């Protein structure tokens with residue numbers, strides 16, 4: 001049975017820690033991890049947790065304890081990963097549009113580096129030549145992903161070096177004797193169809209023969225999870241067998257077997273997360289019945305930013321009759337979480353829980369409207385522990401210099 005936290009327990013956590021509150025369920029992360037490990041057990045595959053989904057240091061430590069490596073999108077994520085105990089050679093820094101000095105810093109820390117522009121690749125060659133292996137992030141010109149904002153592999157996307165410029169990549173590699181040990185693509189988030197990954201493999205294997213030092217093929221992340229009933233999620237077993245077949249039919253021309261890398265973010269942590277809020281106001285109007293909770297897009301931006309669906313339950317009145325509500329926040333900006341959503345009858349001070357809040361939830365939160373960011377709790381072995389304090393008024397002033 002799938003791991004989850006009961007409504008009653010969520011209510012208790014709300015009483016104990018207050019709201020708004022992010023709650024993560026360790027065993028659910030482990031369940032997702034085991035799904036990946038089991039599906040790919042026959043393949044030579046390594047998983048790097050794409051930590052931009054959720055970087056609480058305890059989550060990083062927990063995911064490390066499961067046996068994952070880690071993928072970072074900034075030097076600070078790399079440093080958090082080191083702090084969490086990952087060895088430098090378990091840390092992949094997949095850069096995009098960063099300064100060369102940050103690439104140098106990653107190199108000095110001993111991280112694995114994927115470079116995503118011709119200019120940085122050239123600078124890397126000039127400075128380090130063949131002394132340090134490097135990966136190349138390519139843009140496969142494949143349209144995939146839940147929506148345009150989370151699609152990264154298409155031909156108008158800023159991410160990676162277009163495969164159509166491969167001759168320029170090869171020229172730089174030749175000129176400086178670069179040791180290219182991996183080729184990387186990440187086509188987007190919420191990719192339902194396992195065959196998209198196979199398409200990516202096809203694109204990569206067209207150019208693989210031109211790289212003599214390859215050891216790894218990095219297919220990025222983007223596995224989809226289910227946000228509502230009936231949602232399709234990426235079929236991980238199918239993906240594993242398709243990837244296995246694709247690699248079997250494209251042996252590395254160099255003879256050495258290539259290892260496959262994946263960078264799952266959302267898949268590991270999304271469903272482990274619950275965002276718990278309290279209803280401030282129920283406002284009946286002729287157009288809609290608005291429910292305002294003690295939060296807004298300053299805490300959970302996905303509905304406004306991506307039109308993302310988060311399932312909402314009234315855990316204080318689970319037997320109440322269903323009614324239609326427009327669930328909104330308390331900030332001075334339109335911050336709708338859900339339009340015309342059927343929810344058990346809502347009363348002021350009820351707890352509403354947003355499901356699938358583990359990925360890109362707290363991580364994308366802000367202090368907009370000078371409101372405080374939520375606390376975070378990790379539930380592991382049946383024990384809840386506070387893993388981030390709720391902010392205080394002092395936090396709003398902490399880095400400000402009062403010169404007047």
Ligand SMILES: *Cc1c(COP(=O)(O)O)cnc(C)c1O
Pocket residue numbers: 050052053071073094186188189190220221222223263264265266267359
């Ligand atoms: C964001 C990102 C991921 C993870 O994407 P998910 O949709 O969360 O799985 C993987 N790789 C790279 C390079 C990313 O930027």
